[in-house]
Amino acid sequence: MARSGPPRVLLSRPLPDAVVARAHSLFDIELRKSTLPMSEAEMRSALALYDGVMPTLGDQFGAKIFAEFGRPRCRILANFGVGYNHIDVQAATDHGVKVTNTPGAVTDATADIALTLILMSARRAAEGERLVRSGQWAGWHPTQMLGLHVTGRKLGIVGMGRIGQAIARRCHFGFGMEVFFHNRSPKAVDFPATQVSSLTELAAQVDILVVAVPGGAETHHLIGADVFAAMQPHAHFINIARGDIVEEMALVTALQTGQIGGAGLDVYEHEPHVPQALRDMDNVTLLPHLGTAALNVRTDMGMLVLDNLAAFFDGKPLPNPV
Template identity: 60%
Template sequence: MLKLFVTRPLPEKVLDALAERFEMTVRPSELPMEFDEMTASLSDYDVVLSTLRDLYSAKVFDAVDKPRCKLLANFGVGFNHIDVAAAKGAGVLVTNTPGAVTDATADIALTLMLMVTRRAGEGERLVRSGGWTGWHPTQMLGMHLTGKRLGILGMGRIGQAIARRCHYGFDMTVHYCSRTPKEAVMETSWHKSAAELAAAVDVLVLAVPGGAETRHLVDTEVLKALGPDGYLVNIARGDVVDEAALIAALEAGDIAGAGLDVYENEPAVPETLMARSDVVLLPHLGTAALEVREAMGMVAVENLIAFAEGRELVNPV
């Protein structure tokens, strides 16, 4: 029976499935792994189930001579916290959990779009503060989302799920930017750059993978192109947005507002963003539903069992 190290507590259903097939150790902390913990996991276990913010960098792999671990099964679709090239160079395979997260993450994008355009977060704070004086015709007027122009930066599974919800649910026209044009069930408009896309839409939603290629993809140029009536929503990775440029754009009135589920230096959130009424902030809730986290875990289980049985991995990266 292979020795498995699980880096964070997971839903009971997932742990029960793992316990049937592996000699399992579950790290009790909910915080990311430290450097020494990661090197020990590679040295002492056959397989590791890791997750977001467990930073398996090239330095971690370089510090372990001939790792015992042969598979990092990542709990999550994003794997930019793992240096995949360094892992493969050390003989460690990497898998992820695509598919299981698609609809839940798209739902959070819609949540943020509605909250920021209709000033829902601001309104809830007003009620809780006791400062609400009752309905009147010009109170907290926001932007009506129906019929507006949606921009999606990144048209993968999640981007397409967002497009379907917005087009069929809110009658929005869909614009997007990706490396190449995509086939879609609804009429869409492809744009060759993030700035060109931003200039064409009312709401810009970020749904690209994290990593060096997309770091600060949304910068001052893109935010200025979005314009003073435009809204930014990020459900991708925090460092896709240049956070300093976002703060400057909000302070200058270059955009109307932002809805964020992720942050550049997560979990740190700049005080400037927290103080602004035109920004909605969520604590990385993209996949935070029990059945979704269970589904993610079971995909990781499938990859681990496939490895243990010498079969082809289900979701190699």
């Protein structure tokens, strides 16, 4: 691609030092210092002023943002993250803008957070930690804070993609769990697992139900009152995917009424807002979207962003188009 001088690129959030250093070596970089999502005005300015932009979760590049452009100066949105439901890919394509993401780098870290939430929720770890900090712990006794022993339990995975499979492997090989899953298309995997055609049927037969589908219009409120009603009273619900996959108020009701035993959440429907009802319940473990929050993982993600940008500006095939 012909150009005078290095491409001008906006990085929409602070990034690990190694990523920033490499970015400076490749492009004319502006690093946005705010950790908050970009405003509509910032997004429109970015499309007009930069050759490429690195958006991430919360930067809502919808059709409305592209509407006043024919072909904006920005020709690539290199998303930081595997999920890209905050970007209207069709609108971007219609305006000549490519979209990429960072799969692969996030798989194991996100699966690890799922295991963290499974264990914390089932064994009441967050509740126990709060008890110790409160100074109210009276000491060990045989019926203190009895939780759910996860070894040998039945695991249900909703969405058997990279992350779903990584979670299932950890649970099967590490904890001897029997794996069941629901997927929109037939899926063959290289470990023992049974595909279930109905989502409610899956919910009814497992002890732990984990959501691992991508976000977007197709999965909005995929998990609602019918799924929670099908679950067993001792079962735990885990979400490490996207918050709006779950009808959050239906989850609140299921927890408050004892339809399910507990929940572990890393994402929320209207993030970063977390309903007071969820915060008030002891049978819910709440994490602040920690799925990929490890320095080496975030560095790898940033490097994939730069790989996508470099390939685009060099006229090479994009490593991770969406």
